[in-house]
Amino acid sequence: MNNQNAGFDAYIRIFVNSMRRELVSLGVQLPIALDDGIAFLQRQNPETLRELLRGAAQELFNGPIPETPLGDRICAHIRFVRRLHRMPGDKPYFHDTLYKIKTTAEILDPLRVFVSDKEFSKLYIKSIVGDQYNIPTTDIIRNVDDVDAYNFPATCVIKPTHGFGEIILRKDNELLDLAEIKGWFQMNFYRTSREANYKTLKPKVIVEPYFEGLAKAPDYKFFCVNGRARVLFTNRYESGTKVRQYFDLAWNKLPFVESGIPLLTEDIQRPKNLTEMIEVAEKLSAGFSFIRVDLYSDGEVCKAGELTNCHAAGDRPFEPREDHLKFSELLFG
Known part of the structure; x- marks a missing residue:
C-alpha cells in the first residue's frame, strides 16, 4: 500500500504541475484552488483536462496505465475528475464514498466480490432472507463451447453472471443471436470501469425462467x-x-x-x-x-x-x- 500511495502521490504532483502550467498559459493568475482550476479547464476545454490527466498517468508509468491496484486507482481518479469536475476528498459525500470503496482494499472484500457474481449472489440472498426472494436458476453455462449445443428454453431470461447491463429476454422460441451470448465469455467488465471486484470473476451465462409479471415489474x-x-x-x-x-x-x-x-x-x-x-x-x-x-x-x-x-x-x-x-x-x- 505504501508503494501504491507513493505512486499515486507522484501522479497527482505531475497532474497538478501540468495543470498550473496550462492555467498560466491561459492567463490565469496563481495561486488558485485546485478544484477551481479543474472547473476552469473543464469550461474552457474539457479535452485539455483529459490530456493533462492521462498525460500525468502516462508519464508516471512511461506507457499505458497497467491493470494493477495503482493503475485502477489512477483510472478512477481520471474518471472522477473528468465527470465530476473536482478532486475526490475525505468528506462523507456520495461520490467520494463510492470512490473510496472503488480505490481501496474494500472493493476486494471477499463478500463484495462474491455478490458481484450473479450465480453466487443468489446463495448470499438465500442465506440472508431466504430462497423465496431469488428468481430461480434454470441453468448455468460455464463454457463458451457449450453455447451452440445448449437447448435454450423457448421462453427464458439469459444474461452473463460476471457483469452488468447485458440481458436477453426470449419469448415464444424467438431466434437467438448465439454470437452475442458467446461474446459475453470474452467480456471482462473490470476493463470497462476498472472496478476490481469484477476482475477475477469467471465468465458464465445464467439462464432463468421468464415470468411475465416479474419481467415487467418495476x-x-x-x-x-x-x-x-x-x-x-x-x-x-x-x-x-x-x-x-x-x-x-x-x-x-x-x-x-x-x-x-x-x-x-x-x-x-x-x-x-x-x-x-x-x-x-x-x-x-x-x-x-x-x-x-x-x-x-x-x-x-x-x-x-x-x-x-x-x-x-x-x-x-x-x-x-x-x-x-x-x-x-x-x-x-
Whole structure:
C-alpha cells in the first residue's frame, strides 16, 4: 500500500504541475484552488483536462496505465475528475464514498466480490432472507463451447453472471443471436470501469425462467448505509427513454436528477409491499458499509436482483452538480 500511495502521490504532483502550467498559459493568475482550476479547464476545454490527466498517468508509468491496484486507482481518479469536475476528498459525500470503496482494499472484500457474481449472489440472498426472494436458476453455462449445443428454453431470461447491463429476454422460441451470448465469455467488465471486484470473476451465462409479471415489474434500488436503507429510486420508460425518480422511504418524491437520465413525469403509486422491500434491503445490506440493493416488485411479490457495489461506476453526476451535497446529507446526515 505504501508503494501504491507513493505512486499515486507522484501522479497527482505531475497532474497538478501540468495543470498550473496550462492555467498560466491561459492567463490565469496563481495561486488558485485546485478544484477551481479543474472547473476552469473543464469550461474552457474539457479535452485539455483529459490530456493533462492521462498525460500525468502516462508519464508516471512511461506507457499505458497497467491493470494493477495503482493503475485502477489512477483510472478512477481520471474518471472522477473528468465527470465530476473536482478532486475526490475525505468528506462523507456520495461520490467520494463510492470512490473510496472503488480505490481501496474494500472493493476486494471477499463478500463484495462474491455478490458481484450473479450465480453466487443468489446463495448470499438465500442465506440472508431466504430462497423465496431469488428468481430461480434454470441453468448455468460455464463454457463458451457449450453455447451452440445448449437447448435454450423457448421462453427464458439469459444474461452473463460476471457483469452488468447485458440481458436477453426470449419469448415464444424467438431466434437467438448465439454470437452475442458467446461474446459475453470474452467480456471482462473490470476493463470497462476498472472496478476490481469484477476482475477475477469467471465468465458464465445464467439462464432463468421468464415470468411475465416479474419481467415487467418495476425495479426499486435502495441505497443502504451500514444496513439501513436511506433512499431509493425506480426506473421506468417513457417513449422508449429510460427515466428515473428518487424517493425517500416514506415515498415522498425527491428532486434528484442524474446526468443523462431524465426525471420521470408520471406519478408512481407507493408499492403495497414497500415495507417488506425495505426490510429485505436492510437485511441484505447489513454486511456492507455502503451498497445498493436492487429489488423487483409487482406490488405483491418481491424478488432480489443484484447487489451493486459502485452505483454507475461511482461517478455519474447529478444535475445540477451541487445536488450531490443534498443527496449526501440524506444518506449520511
